[in-house]
Amino acid sequence: xxxxxxxxxxxxxxxxxxxxxxxxxxxxxxxxxxxxxxxxxxxxxxxxxxxxxxxxxxxxxxxxxxxxxxxxxxxxxxxxxxxxxxxxxxxxxxxxxxxxxxxxxxxxxxxxxxxxxxxxxxxxxxxxxxxxxxxxxxxxxxxxxxxxxxxxxxxxxxxxxxxxxxxxxxxxxxxxxxxxxxxxxxxxxxxxxxxxxxxxxxxxxxxxxxxxxxxxxxxxxxxxxxxxxxxxxxxxxxxxxxxxxxxxxxxxxxxxxxxxxxxxxxxxxxxxxxxxxxxxxxxxxxxxxxxxxxxxxxxxxxxxxxxxxxxxxxxxxxxxxxxxxxxxxxxxxxxxxxxxxxxxxxxxxxxxxxxxxxxxxxxxxxxxxxxxxxxxxxxxxxxxxxxxxxxxxxxxxxxxxxxxxxxxxxxxxxxxxxxxxxxxxxxxxxxxxxxxxxxxxxxxxxxxxxxxxxxxxxxxxxxxxxxxxxxxxxxxxxxxxxxxxxxxxxxxxxxxxxxxxxxxxxxxxxxxxxxxxxxxxxxxxxx
Amino acid sequence: xxxxxxxxxxxxxxxxxxxxxxxxxxxxxxxxxxxxxxxxxxxxxxxxxxxxxxxxxxxxxxxxxxxxxxxxxxxxxxxxxxxxxxxxxxxxxxxxxxxxxxxxxxxxxxxxxxxxxxxxxxxxxxxxxxxxxxxxxxxxxxxxxxxxxxxxxxxxxxxxxxxxxxxxxxxxxxxxxxxxxxxxxxxxxxxxxxxxxxxxxxxxxxxxxxxxxxxxxxxxxxxxxxxxxxxxxxxxxxxxxxxxxxxxxxxxxxxxxxxxxxxxxxxxxxxxxxxxxxxxxxxxxxxxxxxxxxxxxxxxxxxxxx
Numbered sequence: 001x002x003x004x005x006x007x008x009x010x011x012x013x014x015x016x017x018x019x020x021x022x023x024x025x026x027x028x029x030x031x032x033x034x035x036x037x038x039x040x041x042x043x044x045x046x047x048x049x050x051x052x053x054x055x056x057x058x059x060x061x062x063x064x065x066x067x068x069x070x071x072x073x074x075x076x077x078x079x080x081x082x083x084x085x086x087x088x089x090x091x092x093x094x095x096x097x098x099x100x101x102x103x104x105x106x107x108x109x110x111x112x113x114x115x116x117x118x119x120x121x122x123x124x125x126x127x128x129x130x131x132x133x134x135x136x137x138x139x140x141x142x143x144x145x146x147x148x149x150x151x152x153x154x155x156x157x158x159x160x161x162x163x164x165x166x167x168x169x170x171x172x173x174x175x176x177x178x179x180x181x182x183x184x185x186x187x188x189x190x191x192x193x194x195x196x197x198x199x200x201x202x203x204x205x206x207x208x209x210x211x212x213x214x215x216x217x218x219x220x221x222x223x224x225x226x227x228x229x230x231x232x233x234x235x236x237x238x239x240x241x242x243x244x245x246x247x248x249x250x251x252x253x254x255x256x257x258x259x260x261x262x263x264x265x266x267x268x269x270x271x272x273x274x275x276x277x278x279x280x281x282x283x284x285x286x287x288x289x290x291x292x293x294x295x296x297x298x299x300x301x302x303x304x305x306x307x308x309x310x311x312x313x314x315x316x317x318x319x320x321x322x323x324x325x326x327x328x329x330x331x332x333x334x335x336x337x338x339x340x341x342x343x344x345x346x347x348x349x350x351x352x353x354x355x356x357x358x359x360x361x362x363x364x365x366x367x368x369x370x371x372x373x374x375x376x377x378x379x380x381x382x383x384x385x386x387x388x389x390x391x392x393x394x395x396x397x398x399x400x401x402x403x404x405x406x407x408x409x410x411x412x413x414x415x416x417x418x419x420x421x422x423x424x425x426x427x428x429x430x431x432x433x434x435x436x437x438x439x440x441x442x443x444x445x446x447x448x449x450x451x452x453x454x455x456x457x458x459x460x461x462x463x464x465x466x467x468x469x470x471x472x473x474x475x476x477x478x479x480x481x482x483x484x485x486x487x488x489x490x491x492x493x494x495x496x497x498x499x500x501x502x503x504x505x506x507x508x509x510x511x512x513x514x515x516x517x518x519x520x521x522x523x524x525x526x527x
Numbered sequence: 528x529x530x531x532x533x534x535x536x537x538x539x540x541x542x543x544x545x546x547x548x549x550x551x552x553x554x555x556x557x558x559x560x561x562x563x564x565x566x567x568x569x570x571x572x573x574x575x576x577x578x579x580x581x582x583x584x585x586x587x588x589x590x591x592x593x594x595x596x597x598x599x600x601x602x603x604x605x606x607x608x609x610x611x612x613x614x615x616x617x618x619x620x621x622x623x624x625x626x627x628x629x630x631x632x633x634x635x636x637x638x639x640x641x642x643x644x645x646x647x648x649x650x651x652x653x654x655x656x657x658x659x660x661x662x663x664x665x666x667x668x669x670x671x672x673x674x675x676x677x678x679x680x681x682x683x684x685x686x687x688x689x690x691x692x693x694x695x696x697x698x699x700x701x702x703x704x705x706x707x708x709x710x711x712x713x714x715x716x717x718x719x720x721x722x723x724x725x726x727x728x729x730x731x732x733x734x735x736x737x738x739x740x741x742x743x744x745x746x747x748x749x750x751x752x753x754x755x756x757x758x759x760x761x762x763x764x765x766x767x768x769x770x771x772x773x774x775x776x777x778x779x780x781x782x783x784x785x786x787x788x789x790x791x792x793x794x795x796x797x798x799x800x801x802x803x804x805x806x807x808x809x810x811x812x813x814x815x816x817x818x819x820x821x822x823x824x825x826x827x828x829x830x831x832x833x
Contacts, residue, residue, distance in 0.1 A: 075769075075773040075776070076758065076769070078602075078758075102756060105769045105772055105773060106772045106773060106775070106776040107768055107769060107771065107772025107773075107775075108752045108768075108769070108772070111749075111752060111753075112752060112753065115660060115661055115664050115753060118661040118664075119661050119664045119665040119668065119669060120665070120669070121664075121665075121668060121669060122669075312577075415601075
C-alpha cells in the first residue's frame with residue numbers, strides 16, 4: 001500500500017514535470033520556428049536579387065514554372081478549375097506561374113486562415129485585413145516583409161496606389177501587404193427611398209442636405225412629417241447595434257471601432273472615453289426625445305436584423321456609411337431607388353486603409369513570383385476581370401458598350417458557375433469591368449472621393465489589443481447589454497448614461513484607454 | 528411493460544388508476560414539449576419569408592413556401608453526394624472506432640497483459656494533454672498529406688480516450704476474470720475469447736459507444752473545415768454550415784454594398800435556417816431508436832436478475 005502511494009506520487013510528479021518540459025519545448029519551438037521562417041523569408045530575398053537581373057531582361061522564358069497558392073475568403077465556386085485554367089493559360093507567357101485559387105467560405109475563414117499560417121502550409125498569397133488579424137499576423141512573423149521586393153517586382157502597383165494607402169498598411173515602417181485600391185475614405189450618412197420622399201413631399205428638404213450637412217436636430221421636421229403622413233413607417237431606421245452618436249460625430253477609432261476609447265477627429269492625440277463626452281450625451285438626449293415622439297421603432301433596442309424593415313419600406317431614413325453610388329447599388333439590391341446624403345466629411349483611418357489587402361506569406365518559396373502575380377492582379381485588366389467575372393463567353397459576355405459586361409445568357413449572380421462577388425478582394429477595383437446597369441462613372445467618382453479624404457493623424461497606427469484582451473471582452477459584454485437601449489433612445493440618458501459609464505469602468509474601460517494612449521504615444525515617437 | 532390492461536398475474540405490480548392517469552398526462556405533456564419545437568421548426572421552414580417578417584413564427588403560417596428548401600437544394604447533386612459522404616464516414620467510422628476502442632480497452636483490462644500500465648497511461652495522458660490545433664494540422668496535412676481524403680474525416684475521431692476508459696471499466700466490472708480462464712481451459716485462443724465471448728457479452732457498452740460515435744461522426748464539420756477543400760468530399764454538416772454562412776454573407780453585403788446588383792429581396796434567411804435543421808436531423812433521428820433497444824439492456828445489466 002505504502003509502495004503504491006509512493007509510486008503514485010512519483011507518477012504525478014513525473015507527469016507534471018513532463019508536461020512542463022513539453023510546454024517549455026512548445027514555446028521554444030515556436031521561437032525557433034519563427035526565426036527560421038524569418039530566415040527562410042529573407043533567404044529568397046537574397047536569391048531573388050540575383051534573379052531580378054534575369055527577370056528584368058527581356059528573355060522572360062527563363063523563369064522556371066512555379067505554382068502559387070492564393071487563399072481568400074469567398075463562397076467556393078463551382079467553376080473555379082475552369083477559371084484557373086483560363087487564368088493560367090494567360091499567365092504562362094507573362095510570368096510562367098500556375099495560380100490556384102483557394103476560396104474559403106466565410107464561415108470557415110476565421111478558423112482556417114490562422115491554422116494555415118501557423119502550420120506553414122503551402123500558401124503563397126493570403127488575403128488579410130485589419131479585421132482579419134493583420135497586425136497580429138505580422139507580429140507573429142507570418143507575412144513576408146516586402147518593403148524592398150515591392151519596387152522591383154510590382155513597380156506599377158506601387159506607382160498607382162494612393163500613397164496614403166501604403167501609409168496605412170505599414171507596420172513599424174515596413175510593408176507587409178498590398179492594399180486593394182478601392183474607396184479608402186469613409187463617410188457616414190443616411191439613405192432614403194426617393195419614392196417615399198416624393199410621396200411625403202420632402203424631396204427639396206432632403207436635397208438640401210447634399211450640400212449643407214445636417215445635424216440630428218435638423219432632421220426633426222422631416223421625421224415629424226413622415227410620422228404624420230404614414231404612422232406605419234418609422235421615420236428613423238435603426239435597430240439594436242445602431243450607434244447614432246458614432247455616425248454623427250465620427251470620432252477616430254483607435255484600432256477596432258468596437259473597442260471604446262477614441263480620438264476627436266483630427267484634433268489631438270488624447271484618447272477619450274467617447275461615452276463621457278458632452279457631444280455623445282447631447283445626441284443620446286436627442287435620440288431619447290425622438291424615441292418618445294415615436295420616430296424610432298418601439299422595440300428598436302432588441303431587434304437585431306434591420307434588413308426586413310428596409311426591404312419592406314417600413315423605415316424612411318437608413319443610417320450607415322455612404323460612398324459614391326452606394327445608394328444605387330444598395331437600392332438595386334433592395335429593388336427600389338434610394339438617394340443618400342452624408343453627415344460627415346470623407347475621413348481616412350487605418351481601418352479604411354487596411355480594409356482589404358493581400359500579403360505574401362513568409363513561408364512562400366516564391367515570394368518574388370507571388371509579387372509578380374500580384375502586380376498583374378493590380379495592373380492587368382484581363383487578369384483582374386478573369387478573377388472577378390470568370391471566363392468570357394462562359395460566364396460573362398461583352399455588351400455593345402465599351403467595358404460593360406453582362407452575365408452569359410441564362411446566368412445570374414446566383415446560378416453562375418463563377419461569381420465570387422468579392423470584388424474588393426481581387427486587387428485594384430478600378431480595373432473592374434462594369435456590369436450592365438452599373439454607373440460607368442463610378443471609378444471617376446471614387447477617385448474624386450478618395451482625393452477629398454482627410455487622413456487621420458494616427459494613420460498607420462495599429463492597436464495591439466493583446467494586453468487588455470480580458471478587459472475588452474468584459475467591456476463588450478456591458479456595451480452589448482446596455483448601449484442599445486441608450487443609443488436607440490429607449491431610456492433616459494440622464495439616468496442611464498452615468499450607470500452605463502460606471503459599469504464600463506468596472507469592466508476595465510480605463511485600463512483599455514490607458515493602453516491605447518500608451519501605444520499611441522510610443523508610436524508617435526517613432527514617427 | 529406495465530400496461531393499463533389489467534392482468535391478474537402482475538396485479539401486485541400495478542399502480543392505482545388515478546396515479547397512472549396522472550403519470551400518463553405528465554408524460555404526454557413532456558412529449559409535447561419535446562416535439563412541439565421540432566414541429567415549429569418544420570412549420571417555419573415552409574413559411575414564406577415575407578410572412579415571417581410580417582407575422583413572426585407560427586404553427587399555422589398564412590402563406591406556405593418551399594423557397595428555403597429550393598435554395599438549399601439548388602445544387603441537388605452536391606447534397607446527395609454530401610449525404611453519401613456523411614453516411615459513409617458515419618457507418619465506417621463508427622464500426623471501425625468501436626472495434627478499435629474495444630480492442631484497446633480489452634487488452635488494458637486484462638491483468639495478465641504486461642504493458643497494461645503503459646498503455647493505460649498513454650490513454651490517460653492523451654486525455655489530459657493534446658498537441659493543440661496547429662501541430663495536429665501540421666501532422667495530418669503537411670507530414671502525412673491526408674488532406675482531401677475520406678480517411679482524414681474518419682481517422683482523427685477513431686479513438687477517443689474517454690470512451691476507452693468507459694469501455695475498460697465496463698470490461699473490468701462486468702466480465703469476470705474466471706470467464707476468460709474458463710474459456711482458456713476449454714481451449715479457446717485470445718482472438719476467439721475476444722470475438723466469441725467478450726464482444727458478445729458487451730453489446731450494451733458497444734451500443735453506447737457506438738451511438739456516441741455515430742453522433743460524433745454525423746455532426747462533425749470542423750474536421751472537414753480544416754482538411755477538405757475538394758467539393759466531392761464535403762460531408763453534409765459542413766456543406767450546410769457553408770450554405771448558412773454564405774447566406775449570411777450575402778444578406779450582410781446586401782445592406783453594405785453590392786457591385787453585382789443582385790436582388791436580395793427574396794433570399795430566404797430565417798426559413799432557410801430552419802430548413803437546414805430539418806435536413807440535418809433526418810437520419811440521426813432514425814439511428815436513435817435502433818440503438819435504444821440496447822440501452823434498455825445496458826441499464827439493467829448488473830442488476831439482480833433471476
